[in-house]
Structures are given as structure tokens and as C-alpha cells.
Amino acid sequence: MLRFLPFLLLLFVIAAFLRIDFFFTIAYLFFGVWLLAHLWSQRTMRGLRLTRHFVNRAFNGDEVEMLVQAHNTGRLPLTWVHVQDSVPVDLGVPKRQARVFSLNAQESGALTYTLHCRKRGVYRLGPLVARTGDLFGLLEPQPFESQAELMIVYPRVAPLTKLGLPTRSPLAALPERTPLFEDTARVIGVRAYAPGDSLRRIHWTATASAGQLLVKNYQPAIARETLIALDLNPENYELRGRHDLIELAITVAASIANYTLGHERQPVGLAVQARDGATPDNATPETTTATSFYLPPRAGRAQLMAILETLARVQPLASRPFAEFLRQYSLHLPWGATLVIVTGQADVLLFKVLAQLRQAGFPVALMVVQSSLLSRQTYQRAAVLHIPVYVVGRERDLESVA
Numbered sequence: 001m002l003r004f005l006p007f008l009l010l011l012f013v014i015a016a017f018l019r020i021d022f023f024f025t026i027a028y029l030f031f032g033v034w035l036l037a038h039l040w041s042q043r044t045m046r047g048l049r050l051t052r053h054f055v056n057r058a059f060n061g062d063e064v065e066m067l068v069q070a071h072n073t074g075r076l077p078l079t080w081v082h083v084q085d086s087v088p089v090d091l092g093v094p095k096r097q098a099r100v101f102s103l104n105a106q107e108s109g110a111l112t113y114t115l116h117c118r119k120r121g122v123y124r125l126g127p128l129v130a131r132t133g134d135l136f137g138l139l140e141p142q143p144f145e146s147q148a149e150l151m152i153v154y155p156r157v158a159p160l161t162k163l164g165l166p167t168r169s170p171l172a173a174l175p176e177r178t179p180l181f182e183d184t185a186r187v188i189g190v191r192a193y194a195p196g197d198s199l200r201r202i203h204w205t206a207t208a209s210a211g212q213l214l215v216k217n218y219q220p221a222i223a224r225e226t227l228i229a230l231d232l233n234p235e236n237y238e239l240r241g242r243h244d245l246i247e248l249a250i251t252v253a254a255s256i257a258n259y260t261l262g263h264e265r266q267p268v269g270l271a272v273q274a275r276d277g278a279t280p281d282n283a284t285p286e287t288t289t290a291t292s293f294y295l296p297p298r299a300g301r302a303q304l305m306a307i308l309e310t311l312a313r314v315q316p317l318a319s320r321p322f323a324e325f326l327r328q329y330s331l332h333l334p335w336g337a338t339l340v341i342v343t344g345q346a347d348v349l350l351f352k353v354l355a356q357l358r359q360a361g362f363p364v365a366l367m368v369v370q371s372s373l374l375s376r377q378t379y380q381r382a383a384v385l386h387i388p389v390y391v392v393g394r395e396r397d398l399e400s401v402a
Contacts, residue, residue: 047074060156068111072103081132092116120155154308158255190214225297225337230272231322237344249369269297271329274314290319323353
């Protein structure tokens with residue numbers, strides 16, 4: 001537009017100086033074309049709507065179909081509109097997806113592509129940018145931008161049955177003869193009705209067959225709360241293959257939470273100190289401080305999804321000693337709660353904290369994620385404290401941990 005205005009002014013000056021009607025006609029014609037193009041472009045841009053349609057939560061290995069729609073809600077046709085979407089390369093598609101549309105009034109155009117969720121994390125999609133202009137090319141293309149949206153890819157979850165954990169592990173079910181509560185999902189028999197029994201316990205089918213009131217007997221169990229403490233300090237993992245080992249540690253934590261919440265239906269919590277992957281893109285590891293994520297032990301599917309979403313967000317970051325962090329958050333647990341420690345190394349400082357936790361009455365399971373063999377001294381320290389130790393060096397090792 002700025003390059004066209006000097007030409008238009010020059011044309012008027014020549015027409016006025018020469019006093020030739022033909023030049024005036026040409027000047028008026030060009031001015032009318034420019035004005036029409038300007039008004040048309042503004043009106044059509046106001047009627048342009050850009051929307052994304054996709055599932056913003058996915059598991060590792062999923063493929064998500066993305067649909068980007070450009071809709072002309074106005075009464076005038078859009079001669080051309082260039083739509084471009086920015087996508088992180090970790091989602092397995094080219095960084096920029098673009099297409100040019102020509103839209104009539106009330107018409108929509110679609111840009112489709114597939115996201116390949118091969119790596120956990122929080123991804124920022126966009127911004128979605130559209131540029132349009134006039135048919136004659138007299139005006140500069142006007143940009144139209146929509147806000148970026150977040151895509152969360154959950155970490156990989158391995159079935160805990162493949163972990164090979166023995167029943168003596170604190171991760172096993174805890175039936176008890178002297179119950180703190182009874183599991184209403186597990187009926188083990190019936191007995192005669194006694195004064196004080198709730199009407200909800202009456203087994204109506206058995207009562208009708210026996211001709212007397214019978215109530216359900218439930219399997220007794222102890223309420224066990226579990227806290228998964230995850231170490232994401234990269235300095236605590238072996239240098240060789242450090243990234244893969246940290247990702248494996250996150251997979252171990254996600255698998256334990258999935259099994260304990262989904263199969264055992266026991267409350268589980270998560271404590272981890274790391275960098276928040278949902279921070280703005282201009283944040284760097286040097287300017288980012290560690291964030292402490294703490295989810296108190298709770299039961300239910302909502303808790304499982306909250307843990308998986310947290311594990312999708314966290315990124316490794318050098319921070320304060322893991323033993324100090326563990327000591328702080330274990331203070332919030334009730335007596336007898338189970339602690340599952342997932343770390344890359346078990347040093348003397350960590351065992352000092354574990355000894356204090358054992359003395360305080362906390363059952364502890366230690367899972368060390370490293371590719372090399374664990375030292376005999378580490379096994380001896382754990383045996384003194386009666387702490388089961390499991391070593392995971394590769395993902396296939398999850399099937400043979402003992």
C-alpha cells in the first residue's frame with residue numbers, strides 16, 4: 001500500500017499539471033480500485049475464523065489427527081488466505097504446516113496432518129497464523145494470529161505385572177485379619193444379620209433363598225497410602241545414556257502409579273522436584289528454578305491422570321540434594337505409609353534418610369535406575385534396613401525385576 005500511494009499522488013500531480021481529462025480518469029480509476037481493495041480486505045479479514053480440532057491429551061505412541069479450519073463467516077468471498085501452523089518437531093511432522101485457500105462466503109477450508117506422539121512432554125502448538133490480501137496485490141498481506149494451544153503427551157506406562165515384584169514387596173495387596181476397614185468390592189461370604197448391621201450390607205438374594213436375613217462379609221484390608229518419590233536430578237544418573245535413564249525412571253514411576261491406583265485401588269501420591277516443562281519457550285535452564293510437585297496420596301482415576309500429567313510436564317534439572325527433598329515431603333505422610341523411591345543412585349546421604357524413615361515406621365522400596373550393576377555395599381546397606389532393592393537398566397528389565 002505504501003508503494004502504491006506515491007504512484008497515485010504522482011498521477012494526480014501529472015493530471016493537474018497537464019490538465020488532461022484522460023489522466024484524471026486513470027487517477028480516479030486507480031484510486032477507486034485501491035479503495036475497493038482496502039475495504040474488501042478489511043471486511044473479509046474481520047469475518048475470518050481459525051479453529052483447531054484435536055485431542056489435546058495422548059499417550060506415548062498414539063497418533064493424533066489435527067484439523068485446522070479456516071472459516072469465512074462474512075458475506076464477501078476471500079480471494080486468498082494463507083494459513084500456517086507451527087508444530088514442534090518432536091511430534092514427528094515438519095515444523096510448519098501451511099496451505100492456501102480461496103473461500104466463498106460462509107465457506108470453510110481445512111488443513112489436516114497427523115501428530116506422532118513418540119516422546120512425553122508438554123508441547124506448544126502454534127501460533128496459528130493466517131495472511132490475506134486483495135486480488136490485485138496492491139496491499140500488504142494482513143496477518144491474523146490465534147493463540148497457541150498446549151498438547152500433553154503422557155509417559156509410557158508398562159503393566160506392573162511384568163515388573164515381577166514379589167508379594168513380600170510393599171507394593172503388594174495388604175489383606176488383614178484385624179481390619180482398619182473392609183473392602184466392599186470383595187465379598188467373601190455371608191453371615192446372619194445382627195443388630196446394628198447396616199441395611200446396605202443385606203444380601204437380598206441369599207436372604208430370599210435362606211428365608212432369613214443374611215448380610216455380606218467383606219474381605220478386611222488395611223488402608224495403605226503410597227508416595228512415589230522421583231529423583232530427576234541429572235547428576236544422580238549415569239553420564240552415559242543419562243537422558244534414556246531419566247525417561248526410564250519416569251516410566252517406572254508412571255507404571256507403579258497405574259498399577260497401585262488401577263488394580264489395587266490404593267491411594268498413591270507423587271513427589272518430584274524438577275523443571276516445569278509447561279514454562280514459556282523463552283525460559284532457559286539457566287534462568288529456570290526448580291519446581292516442587294507434590295500430589296498427596298489419593299485414590300481414583302482422577303488422581304492417576306493428575307500423576308501422569310505431572311510426569312508429562314517435569315523435566316530434569318540440577319537442584320538441591322534428593323535426600324533433603326525426600327526428608328521434607330515424607331513429613332506429610334501418615335504413619336505406616338509406603339515410600340517408593342525411584343532414583344539413579346543410592347548414596348550414603350540417601351541411606352541416612354532411609355534409615356530415619358524406617359525408624360519412623362515407613363515401609364520403603366528402593367528402585368535404582370542405572371545400566372551398570374549395583375554395588376554389593378548398596379545391597380548390604382539395604383539389607384540392614386530391610387529395604388527391597390530393584391535395579392532397572394533398560395525397559396525390558398522391567399519384566400524381570402526381582
